Amino acid sequence: MMTEKSPNPETGEDSFDLADFLPFLLNQAAEESSLAFQNVYKNRYGMLRTEWRVLFHLGMYGRLTAKEIGTRARMHKTKVSRAVQRLADRRFLTRTRDARDRRSEHLELTPAGEAAYRDLRGVARDYDAKLARHFTSGEVALLRSMLRQLAGIR
Amino acid sequence: MMTEKSPNPETGEDSFDLADFLPFLLNQAAEESSLAFQNVYKNRYGMLRTEWRVLFHLGMYGRLTAKEIGTRARMHKTKVSRAVQRLADRRFLTRTRDARDRRSEHLELTPAGEAAYRDLRGVARDYDAKLARHFTSGEVALLRSMLRQLAGIR
DNA sequence: GCGTAATAGTTGATTTTGTAACTAACAATA
DNA sequence: TATTGTTAGTTACAAAATCAACTATTACGC
Numbered sequence: 446m447m448t449e450k451s452p453n454p455e456t457g458e459d460s461f462d463l464a465d466f467l468p469f470l471l472n473q474a475a476e477e478s479s480l481a482f483q484n485v486y487k488n489r490y491g492m493l494r495t496e497w498r499v500l501f502h503l504g505m506y507g508r509l510t511a512k513e514i515g516t517r518a519r520m521h522k523t524k525v526s527r528a529v530q531r532l533a534d535r536r537f538l539t540r541t542r543d544a545r546d547r548r549s550e551h552l553e554l555t556p557a558g559e560a561a562y563r564d565l566r567g568v569a570r571d572y573d574a575k576l577a578r579h580f581t582s583g584e585v586a587l588l589r590s591m592l593r594q595l596a597g598i599r
Numbered sequence: 600m601m602t603e604k605s606p607n608p609e610t611g612e613d614s615f616d617l618a619d620f621l622p623f624l625l626n627q628a629a630e631e632s633s634l635a636f637q638n639v640y641k642n643r644y645g646m647l648r649t650e651w652r653v654l655f656h657l658g659m660y661g662r663l664t665a666k667e668i669g670t671r672a673r674m675h676k677t678k679v680s681r682a683v684q685r686l687a688d689r690r691f692l693t694r695t696r697d698a699r700d701r702r703s704e705h706l707e708l709t710p711a712g713e714a715a716y717r718d719l720r721g722v723a724r725d726y727d728a729k730l731a732r733h734f735t736s737g738e739v740a741l742l743r744s745m746l747r748q749l750a751g752i753r
Numbered sequence: 754g755c756g757t758a759a760t761a762g763t764t765g766a767t768t769t770t771g772t773a774a775c776t777a778a779c780a781a782t783a
Numbered sequence: 784t785a786t787t788g789t790t791a792g793t794t795a796c797a798a799a800a801t802c803a804a805c806t807a808t809t810a811c812g813c
Contacts, residue, residue, distance in 0.1 A: 461720050461724055462659075463656070464747070465743055467730050467731070467743075467746075468629065468632045468633040468636050468726075468727075468730075469652075470743060471625060471628050471629035471633070472629045472633065474746040474747075474749040474750040475628070476673075476750075477750050477751070478622045478625055479622040479625070493798095493799080495799095495800095498623075502617070505616075510762095512760085519627065519630070519631075521801080522761075522762065523800085523801075524801090526761095526762060526763060527763090527799090527800095546761085546808075546809065547761095547809085548762070548807065549761050549762080550761085550762085566615050573619075573620055577621070579748055584741065584745065587738065587741065587742075588741075589619055591738065592621075592625060592627070592628040593618070593624065593628075594733055595628040595631060596627035596628040596630075596632075597631070647769080649769095664791080664792095665792065666790085666791060675772095676791075676792065677772085677793080677794090678771090679792090680792060680793060681769090681770090684793090700790090700791085701791095702777065702778045702790065702791040704792085
């Protein structure tokens with residue numbers, strides 16, 4: 446006969462707490478902490494998550510190709526392609542074909558794109574500070590370092 | 600005249616590192632750390648993320664209504680509804696209408712659902728341990744506590 | 754150079770999610 | 784007991800993500 450089902454999490458023998466399962470917990474924290482910021486870029490500029498990521502990469506690192514953005518942001522090339530298209534449609538960036546390798550093109554923010562980037566960067570900075578305020582600076586530093594490591598496990 | 604664009608992150612005055620922005624970093628860590636586990640429930644049982652979440656909730660807490668699952672897992676009711684439908688189609692759970700309030704129905708895992716839950720719970724436990732192995736136990740405890748807090752900021 | 758493979762990026766079809774409107778059942782109240 | 788409001792869950796339609804196939808261009812091996 447099979448052992449009886451034990452719905453109680455405190456049962457011991459095979460204890461497992463879903464709420465502590467790192468992939469689940471990380472997702473919950475990520476979703477929750479993204480919400481407020483998401484509303485800003487969505488309502489203020491009509492952007493999607495893919496779009497602000499591209500915008501931020503161009504804002505931070507300057508001229509990049511779609512390929513480079515995909516690698517740095519870990520976004521699939523179709524996501525990047527579509528995000529770039531929408532940002533180009535709204536005149537947030539310009540595309541310039543590489544003269545030597547005409548397959549790739551260099552992307553750069555327009556002044557409007559720069560302005561949006563600066564605005565959102567400010568919001569991001571404030572928001573990050575607000576999140577960090579829940580902890581000591583040492584704790585936050587450790588958190589970031591652990592997250593970087595988890596993000597890097599390929 | 601406007602100040603010149605500064606693509607270099609080390610510029611100081613308005614330093615901002617996207618790679619350290621918590622919502623971004625959390626998302627990266629969550630995505631990366633979910634990948635390997637995702638492959639298991641996907642390849643082994645053809646489940647989606649919404650489905651294993653429902654499965655785990657029923658496995659852990661026993662009989663629940665869709666509403667209760669939605670609240671605990673913070674999933675929108677349409678997501679829960681569709682996940683439940685698919686799990687019911689595959690005979691992983693049964694639905695029983697509440698006699699006193701015929702709007703809601705009680706969900707319970709079938710033996711097949713139980714088996715899948717146990718299997719995946721084992722995988723989850725191992726995987727979580729593998730992730731935790733990158734840090735000291737104190738660090739992991741702090742990480743979980745911080746993530747719980749971030750997830751709870753509503 | 755010619756044929757084959759690789760790469761940057763786009764497009765199209767399918768799946769999954771998100772949003773809003775809907776049905777059915779219950780609750781409160783005049 | 785009608786009336787109005789609320790709740791559990793489903794359905795329909797639009798938005799977005801995924802995956803595979805495609806174009807154009809460059810690189811490689813002979």
